[in-house]
Amino acid sequence: MSGAFETEGGGPAPLPPLPVTVISGYLGAGKTTLVNRLLTEAHGRRITVLVNDFGEIPLDESLIVNRDGDTLSLANGCMCCSIGGDLFDAIDRILEAHPRAEHLVIETSGVADPAKIAQIAMAEPDMALILTATLVDAANFEAGLADPLLADTLVRQVRAAGLVVISKADHAGAEATAALAATLAQMAPATPRVEAAFGALPIEMLLDPAEAPAPAGHVCGPDCGHDHAHSHDPAQDHGAHYRSWSWSGAEALDAAAAEALIGAEDIGLYRLKGVARTPAGWVEFHRAGRQSSFRPAQAPADGLSRAVAIGFAARFDAGALDARWRALLV
Amino acid sequence: MPETVVYRARKIVTLDPNRPEATHVAVREGRILAVGGPDCAAPWGGGRLDERFGDAVLLPGFVEGHGHMMTGAMWRYVYAGDQDRVDPDGNLHKGMPSVEAVVARLKEAAAEIPEGEPIVAWGFDPIFLPTERLNCRHLDEVSKDRPVAVVHSNFHLLTVNSKALEMAGYSRDTNVEGVARFSNGEPNGELQEMAAMFPILRRCRIDFRELSRREPAVRAYAKSAMRCGVTTATDLAAMLEDEDVDGLLRITAAEDFCLRIVPTLVFREMSPADFVSRAQALGKRSSDMLRLGSVKIVTDGSIQGFTARLKWPGHLGGQPNGIWNVPPKQLFEVIEALNAARVQMHIHTNGDEASEVTLDALEAALCKSPWPDHRHTLQHVQLAGEDQFARMAAMGVCANLFANHMWYFGDAHYEISIGPDRARRMDACRSALDHGVTLAIHSDTPVTPMGPLTVAWCAVNRITPKGRVLGEAQRITVAEALHAITLGPAKTLKMDDEIGSIETGKKADFAVLADDPLSVAPYELRNIEVLGTVSGGRVFMA
Numbered sequence: 001m002s003g004a005f006e007t008e009g010g011g012p013a014p015l016p017p018l019p020v021t022v023i024s025g026y027l028g029a030g031k032t033t034l035v036n037r038l039l040t041e042a043h044g045r046r047i048t049v050l051v052n053d054f055g056e057i058p059l060d061e062s063l064i065v066n067r068d069g070d071t072l073s074l075a076n077g078c079m080c081c082s083i084g085g086d087l088f089d090a091i092d093r094i095l096e097a098h099p100r101a102e103h104l105v106i107e108t109s110g111v112a113d114p115a116k117i118a119q120i121a122m123a124e125p126d127m128a129l130i131l132t133a134t135l136v137d138a139a140n141f142e143a144g145l146a147d148p149l150l151a152d153t154l155v156r157q158v159r160a161a162g163l164v165v166i167s168k169a170d171h172a173g174a175e176a177t178a179a180l181a182a183t184l185a186q187m188a189p190a191t192p193r194v195e196a197a198f199g200a201l202p203i204e205m206l207l208d209p210a211e212a213p214a215p216a217g218h219v220c221g222p223d224c225g226h227d228h229a230h231s232h233d234p235a236q237d238h239g240a241h242y243r244s245w246s247w248s249g250a251e252a253l254d255a256a257a258a259e260a261l262i263g264a265e266d267i268g269l270y271r272l273k274g275v276a277r278t279p280a281g282w283v284e285f286h287r288a289g290r291q292s293s294f295r296p297a298q299a300p301a302d303g304l305s306r307a308v309a310i311g312f313a314a315r316f317d318a319g320a321l322d323a324r325w326r327a328l329l330v
Numbered sequence: 331m332p333e334t335v336v337y338r339a340r341k342i343v344t345l346d347p348n349r350p351e352a353t354h355v356a357v358r359e360g361r362i363l364a365v366g367g368p369d370c371a372a373p374w375g376g377g378r379l380d381e382r383f384g385d386a387v388l389l390p391g392f393v394e395g396h397g398h399m400m401t402g403a404m405w406r407y408v409y410a411g412d413q414d415r416v417d418p419d420g421n422l423h424k425g426m427p428s429v430e431a432v433v434a435r436l437k438e439a440a441a442e443i444p445e446g447e448p449i450v451a452w453g454f455d456p457i458f459l460p461t462e463r464l465n466c467r468h469l470d471e472v473s474k475d476r477p478v479a480v481v482h483s484n485f486h487l488l489t490v491n492s493k494a495l496e497m498a499g500y501s502r503d504t505n506v507e508g509v510a511r512f513s514n515g516e517p518n519g520e521l522q523e524m525a526a527m528f529p530i531l532r533r534c535r536i537d538f539r540e541l542s543r544r545e546p547a548v549r550a551y552a553k554s555a556m557r558c559g560v561t562t563a564t565d566l567a568a569m570l571e572d573e574d575v576d577g578l579l580r581i582t583a584a585e586d587f588c589l590r591i592v593p594t595l596v597f598r599e600m601s602p603a604d605f606v607s608r609a610q611a612l613g614k615r616s617s618d619m620l621r622l623g624s625v626k627i628v629t630d631g632s633i634q635g636f637t638a639r640l641k642w643p644g645h646l647g648g649q650p651n652g653i654w655n656v657p658p659k660q661l662f663e664v665i666e667a668l669n670a671a672r673v674q675m676h677i678h679t680n681g682d683e684a685s686e687v688t689l690d691a692l693e694a695a696l697c698k699s700p701w702p703d704h705r706h707t708l709q710h711v712q713l714a715g716e717d718q719f720a721r722m723a724a725m726g727v728c729a730n731l732f733a734n735h736m737w738y739f740g741d742a743h744y745e746i747s748i749g750p751d752r753a754r755r756m757d758a759c760r761s762a763l764d765h766g767v768t769l770a771i772h773s774d775t776p777v778t779p780m781g782p783l784t785v786a787w788c789a790v791n792r793i794t795p796k797g798r799v800l801g802e803a804q805r806i807t808v809a810e811a812l813h814a815i816t817l818g819p820a821k822t823l824k825m826d827d828e829i830g831s832i833e834t835g836k837k838a839d840f841a842v843l844a845d846d847p848l849s850v851a852p853y854e855l856r857n858i859e860v861l862g863t864v865s866g867g868r869v870f871m872a
Contacts, residue, residue, distance in 0.1 A: 052600065085569040085596075088532075089539070091528075109655075109657075111654040112653075116523075116525060120525040120528055123506040123529055124528055124529050152651050259505075295503065296501070
């Protein structure tokens with residue numbers, strides 16, 4: 001068949017890229033607990049989680065509807081796959097699955113460099129990197145930094161993150177957590193941090209926060225400006241900590257200037273996504289934490305460009321973003 | 331009564347200190363009945379004289395203590411290397427000295443590859459070509475409408491044509507690490523590391539690991555081994571799913587199969603107890619030709635890839651330290667569990683920091699659960715110093731050194747990765763032997779081509795392509811090098827009671843050579859022609 005490598009043709013419309021979240025962190029940082037929540041909480045999405053070994057996850061047996069070698073299927077449509085021999089094989093299996101998952105979460109090994117895993121999702125057209133989140137164990141991270149065998153690995157994981165999640169702050173105590181926040185601020189000054197005391201990280205933060213209501217957790221931006229040493233009650237409404245912005249229109253954007261703005265570090269953006277027309281064609285773009293992507297895309301049915309953004313109230317200047325966005329229109 | 335065959339050879343180098351040389355070897359039921367002169371079988375009732383090796387020299391079948399089955403999968407694709415190479419069926423593939431020659435070869439091959447299939451080549455190594463670096467414009471001459479992909483010999487780089495770039499959506503707007511560019515910002519076709527390579531490999535269905543699990547790859551591995559005199563080879567990092575083991579048991583049992591295979595189960599992040607029980611279950615499935623039950627642990631990366639864990643002063647160019655594949659804490663746990671369960675380990679350590687942590691873990695495990703003859707083996711262990719060899723000797727840890735690095739990467743280590751001092755003392759075969767450490771040397775095929783006589787040549791001469799002698803003090807003698815490709819690796823596999831020397835009672839596993847390694851000039855060692863092997867008494871000629 002000569003059409004094997006045609007990029008267009010009569011087949012079914014191509015699926016949109018699979019959104020990907022990479023979860024990193026050293027042993028004991030709480031990755032497994034988080035994965036368990038992603039698989040079992042009522043978030044209404046069919047999430048596939050790729051893990052090294054699902055034997056470690058304390059999944060409720062009654063939720064499991066099928067076991068097939070490297071894959072567990074749950075009643076809520078979520079799946080848990082073990083990486084098995086080769087990460088790339090496993091990703092390929094997930095991309096080829098019918099139906100395809102709505103979101104892929106990759107749990108990295110305790111010593112992996114998450115930047116390398118994130119690169120896969122950035123390179124593969126059928127995947128879209130949403131976020132790399134690095135979990136930091138408030139009780140043990142400083143001790144790890146003092147270990148010359150480990151320190152560089154831990155620093156690499158924090159520097160690769162778009163969002164740092166401080167876990168086990170309740171075990172570590174207020175003083176240690178505050179000290180850790182200072183260490184992290186020095187290590188990765190532009191990276192937002194969230195304290196997930198009592199495992200209370202709002203998981204929308206990891207999936208697609210721009211579409212979610214303001215989460216019921218507290219996100220500390222770099223310039224949050226308050227005392228970080230307090231504990232967080234997950235039930236408390238922290239919606240006031242967020243501001244959002246959106247835009248749609250028929251105009252085209254200047255591609256280079258738009259790409260620069262989407263990656264800008266001076267407007268306090270946490271999350272931005274959208275699709276827009278440029279003189280060279282349609283593009284889609286994402287930003288989560290410090291990470292952004294910008295690439296060619298299909299035109300939407302209504303022919304309108306649109307973008308939506310969210311950021312930390314203490315830091316995100318929606319007015320400034322709006323003004324700078326309008327300056328991109330050509 | 332079973333038949334006894336007495337082979338006469340020009341010379342038999344036995345590696346048995348009781349009778350270092352002989353002219354005749356008697357074989358019965360696949361084993362060595364007697365060794366000596368024309369009448370060596372007489373006390374056993376004599377035998378039929380076979381003179382087919384009359385002009386040849388017999389050595390114990392070589393043992394590749396660190397290789398990978400993936401070697402057998404490569405020949406499905408077009409060879410594009412600069413050196414002449416012989417495929418498993420004995421066909422010579424001429425090396426290509428220029429980018430133009432590579433393109434011409436690919437054009438020829440494209441005409442034979444069915445429409446709709448990608449054109450894939452392997453073995454390419456730009457550092458040996460003096461011409462312009464291969465790019466997509468060269469490969470567009472091969473085809474504009476089918477993807478063309480050239481896998482480099484290190485497996486970390488891929489060069490593709492414009493069609494393949496288009497399939498992956500790579501353009502000047504792509505913001506992905508590892509997509510190399512022309513000076514005008516357009517991708518030039520070179521893709522560095524797996525993340526950037528993956529979209530192409532996936533769309534062209536190039537999957538070397540999957541290919542290497544299939545029967546043709548297993549058979550090709552055996553044939554390639556035979557052509558370089560190897561009768562026992564490891565597959566030193568196997569997944570060993572149940573169906574893989576079923577297949578391997580069946581394939582290796584065939585009468586025409588010429589290689590004893592020792593696959594080692596590779597550790598990945600899982601509970602030590604689960605890993606131990608998998609290894610033990612596999613051990614129960616061993617057969618004569620397939621030896622299961624030992625395991626592989628990979629602690630760090632590679633020196634040439636700047637991913638090995640190094641002690642101070644680290645990399646010459648100040649690159650950050652390498653990566654752990656297993657967290658040090660977990661390394662201690664899994665080594666302790668395996669040792670306590672009496673599972674033998676092959677542990678990959680390239681950098682000296684990785685070796686040190688591994689020795690610490692082994693020491694802790696052995697103090698808790700003494701095992702007098704464990705033969706845990708450090709694999710590569712390229713930067714071990716005198717101190718680490720002393721520790722290995724004290725603990726009975728074996729070393730399988732990557733001596734081929736002298737020739738294949740030696741100049742790069744000297745000039746780029748670690749600098750002259752450590753390049754001179756890497757793969758320190760002399761130190762290992764002087765400390766009394768059991769020594770093997772290996773190719774890590776397909777990282778470098780399998781060929782024990784070449785590995786031995788590297789360990790004896792320590793010469794680089796630029797003519798440097800890297801550490802004269804670490805040279806070993808030809809006799810020592812022959813030991814390190816036969817009995818040495820046999821010991822690291824706990825098979826020295828069965829293979830590794832030509833003496834009564836052992837398997838009739840021989841390498842059949844055209845000349846005597848102990849008589850030629852040491853520099854000619856790698857040029858000795860391999861005529862074939864004898865595996866369990868069955869003759870296989872190249």
